[in-house]
Amino acid sequence: MKKDYSRRSFIKNISLATFAALALSGCDTEAFDEFLQKNFKTLSKKEKDEIVKNLESKYKKKYGKEFHVSDKPAIDGTLFGYALDLSRCIGCRRCVYACVKENNQSRNPQIHYIEVLQMEKEKGIDFADSNAQYNPEKVPEKGYFYVPVQCQQCRKPQCVTVCPVRATWQEPDGIVVVDYNWCIGCRYCMAACPYGARHFNWGEPTLPVEEINPEMHYLGNRPRKKGVVEKCTFCIQRVREGKYPACVEICPVGARKFGNLLDPDSEIRYILENKRVLVLKQELNFQPKFYYFFGI
Amino acid sequence: MKDKFYGDINIPVILMILYIVLFWGCKNKIIENNEVYGGANGKAVNIMTQKAEEYAVEAPPFSDGIFPCTDCHKNLTPNPVRRVLVDWHDDISAMFNHDSENRWCLDCHDFKNRDYLRLASGKLLDFKESYKLCGQCHGEKYRDWKVGVHGKRTGEWNGKKEYLLCVNCHNPHSPIFKELKPEPPPVAQENIK
């Protein structure tokens, strides 16, 4: 009883504190509405559209540019899969920076969704001996191969299971997304992810206004705030419009392949059928939809 | 059942007939129009006749003033003897690294008409169709490339796509993929402040 009381007063105090903070900063009820906004998954279509509209005008005010924020749901009959040709990748990191630009990631503190690991050919895929900091004049280096790692879009994503507030979930098209307005920043998902795919905004993210990608998705590349977790969404803002993810488009060696796993004529299905594929850390049984293969 | 059977068989049959008609219609000419349509400038070459929305990008341009080859070659007497080229095309000789022990220019370039490439069968190919020449040896790559597994596709995963041709990435005279300068490594986490 006593506890209930104290909890209620805790919320009350917090609300009061927020109110006070808002009154001081003079940003009226907008931030308060945001504070009270419900989990995106529980919202109706109408509420979603309204939130998205408000975001557009908010971003316009903040950055002085036109933005398009989408809340487009998954396309029926799609389950996205990805394949990466280990025999092609030369470790040039073009994908890393194309991703940063496309997805409006923070430049400082730096957030990269893709980490390219250099591994010794003699040792095979061995994370313990891998090196992410390689920086020679030219790649590929003799005796090494390269394994880019990003969100593996698991079929059984433990990051989703462990989230205490259901701020992250798997969409019908298989993309695991985060509601940046609902995430409390406990980072349990980061502890759970065996691929290091989740990234935390340790500080207030910064990105140059002229480099902001104006084509946004609510669950994807809209600007984040400090204290929330973000991750690769297969460029949800692109793939739901039918486009390839940015990392696929930039790859100079064509090592990156993307498509609909439910479409028997897709590139990805061809690879599964005709190449032998592997997934990272298969023994964990997270069942990634991100496959690695040897195209040669 | 019957309908379905006919539905399945019709398209290849029609294509076959079309192919034969076209082939015979143009047999005195070089078979450049076989699977090529979409403009004289060579843009938008359709490779896969079954899929209407897959397009190859334009092949990379030739070196300045080198094409048509016949501009120079028409005045020269063809010499079929394998040799190291000096004076002309010495740059290609210098870089040539494509099974160079066993092969040289005239294994791909036509002896008589230098504006065309030539398959082993003797069939002449336009430069725009160089991928067929590549595919003659690299059959597996050719097969993978046609389905979008080897090489690069851009555009839409469920719609219009653009292919790169073999020669967009590989120099035919030295096809090994060129090394690149890597983008900078991520900021070490101890330096993120």
Added chain:
Amino acid sequence: MNFIRFITGSIKIVFQGSKTYYAWLILLLLLIIWGGFGYSGQLAHGLIQTHMRDSVSWAFYIGNFTFLVGVAAAAVMLVIPAYIYDWKPIKEIAIFGELLAVCSVIMCLSFIIVDIGNPLRFWHMLPLIGTLNFPSSMLSWDFFVLNIYLLLNLVVVTYLLYCIFYKIEYKKSFVLPLVLFSIPMAVAIHTTTAFLYNALPGRIFWNSALLAPRFLASAFCSGPAILLILFQILRKTTKFEIKDEAIWKIAELMVYAMFIYLFFTIAELFKEFYSGTEHILYWKYLLFGIGDHKEIVLYSWSSIIMGCIAFVLFLIPKTRKNFITLNIGAFLIYGSVYVEKGIALIIPAFTPDVLGQIYVYTPSMTEIRTAVMIFSLGFLLFTFLSKIAIAIVFDNYNIDSLTPKKRLSKQVQPLIL
């Protein structure tokens, strides 16, 4: 009405004390302010002020949280003999164990709040208005059991003190079920916290079935160690009474816990090092370092050595019953478990990270200051609560000792009417 008088009476006690008492309060307040400024920096600029990064995404805060869960569970060490065997000397002090549990659970929750990126969004976890991911997320379980455990201890302690304050016989039928329930709950808070880490296959270091048992065993070492020391301090400085036998009994129970803890650890180490799979990497980092990264080795070995010495001191009856060696042992085991939980349990799970990269983590000043703030707050709370409890239990501070004047005026009033 009675309850309010009990509360006001209690508050009154808090502000009565000697100079040393006030000096202690001022010291704690200064520490809270010093730490609070550190924490305000983190609130303003984000967790970038800590040394946690993507590779090591949980660290010192969560380590402290884990340690304090252990301390909270320690109350049960006193409750079991006190209530079940009705063993008199311990029964008197069980109340202080429960007070300690209350304070440490509050500190636990504080460490969680300072660790999360959006503390204001804490309401997303609340049932009904939020979307608590129950029962999937172990964190939601932890949230439940910690709060229930807090509530249980708070109710029992308050009720018992209230009864003594009003000199009424407490209802055994009310207290006993709650107390009995608190025993499995103490095990539950510990087990769920261990399970929080345990079932993440991506974190191989934690993915051992022995994690939860080791957790419990180490908690039953460290928690009572704090109590041992606190009881002696209280006995010297206040009217708090405790018999020597009670202290020795606690020490004896600790030996069992320490033995089990040692056995589990050896079992774990044997399995890891004899099989020598790639999973050994994290233990290697902990015990020997990897390459030039040996920063953590000092901590792990100091923890091991402290633990072993403490075990020997507690094991030999002579040293166990000598208060000097007993206290040394208590400090050593406390230190050992604190280092083990605070650093040796969390950091190696993240170093090397899941992709094999090594980021060397050591706590930043902000993290230390924030931790100091929370510990000082916890100590302050414990000081207040135990002051009240000592006054009521040992000092005969009761309803009658509430200013006689007031009672007089109350009696006078009807006369005027």
